[in-house]
Amino acid sequence: MKETTLVIMAAGIGSRFGGGIKQLEPVGPGGEIIMDYSIYDALKAGFDKIVFIIRKDLEKDFREVIGSRIEKKARVQYAFQELDDLPAGFAKPAGRTKPWGTGQAVLSIKGLVDGPFLVINADDYYGKEGFRKIHDYMVNEMKEDTPIYDLCMGGFMLANTLSENGGVTRGVCQIGEDGYLKAVKETYGIERHGDSLKASDEQGNPVSLDIGCHVSMNMWGLPASFLDELERGFPEFLSGIREGDVKAEYLLPRIIDKLVETQKARVKVLETPDRWFGVTYKEDKKSVADSLRALIAEGAYPEKL
Numbered sequence: 317m318k319e320t321t322l323v324i325m326a327a328g329i330g331s332r333f334g335g336g337i338k339q340l341e342p343v344g345p346g347g348e349i350i351m352d353y354s355i356y357d358a359l360k361a362g363f364d365k366i367v368f369i370i371r372k373d374l375e376k377d378f379r380e381v382i383g384s385r386i387e388k389k390a391r392v393q394y395a396f397q398e399l400d401d402l403p404a405g406f407a408k409p410a411g412r413t414k415p416w417g418t419g420q421a422v423l424s425i426k427g428l429v430d431g432p433f434l435v436i437n438a439d440d441y442y443g444k445e446g447f448r449k450i451h452d453y454m455v456n457e458m459k460e461d462t463p464i465y466d467l468c469m470g471g472f473m474l475a476n477t478l479s480e481n482g483g484v485t486r487g488v489c490q491i492g493e494d495g496y497l498k499a500v501k502e503t504y505g506i507e508r509h510g511d512s513l514k515a516s517d518e519q520g521n522p523v524s525l526d527i528g529c530h531v532s533m534n535m536w537g538l539p540a541s542f543l544d545e546l547e548r549g550f551p552e553f554l555s556g557i558r559e560g561d562v563k564a565e566y567l568l569p570r571i572i573d574k575l576v577e578t579q580k581a582r583v584k585v586l587e588t589p590d591r592w593f594g595v596t597y598k599e600d601k602k603s604v605a606d607s608l609r610a611l612i613a614e615g616a617y618p619e620k621l
Contacts, residue, residue: 443590
């Protein structure tokens, strides 16, 4: 049976622990953070190990605050996303202060996995169904080492992923009748305004959205061979950055969208009815905690993980 890995992108977690860092805000009755619930659901779904992507300067604190607890429940490895971890011939531009996005983050696990893996954000609650469906797809259906990459993703309903406290960014998906992704476009500032939605594209132009459309929440099931694609594409991305641009990011949704457009990848969208929770805004913490207590009351989770 294929070994499956859960990869958690946590390099943006911040340099201080507990002092208002949203990924580490306790939201469970036993002091659990959102990551604890994702790991619990992933292990129940059958994942074999956990890889945390962090920054090197956070390693000691991260192990003490999170890693040491998780190491008692599962095999754990660490990968490091660093601003100056660049291909030969490239250097960090003056004024750049943050790493290069989710594509670089995932590339950092190269050499740590040799089977399919699921990528998630550290600060998003995804629900149980996505983990089960993606694990089953990766084990039973995903084809590896094929000319066209065989990928999958958790497909959330936009209505289940909004915050009551401000706009959110989502990868808005077009899906074919066969259940495969046709396109995914980053869409910004999505929020309810009465009975309508407000949103914009990357240039700030208004975008019309259907509340029932599917969105990506960076929940991607990928074969190990996809890391070779990220490695090949990173120098091309860096070469294309305009002079003076210190914020450009090598982003998974854009990379995958381009591969789909050029017919180099197929992405099976695995629909999940679960509601997303996340602490995008400080005001979100109470609603997340209340939602988790409701799930515990329903028997979805024990009182203490």
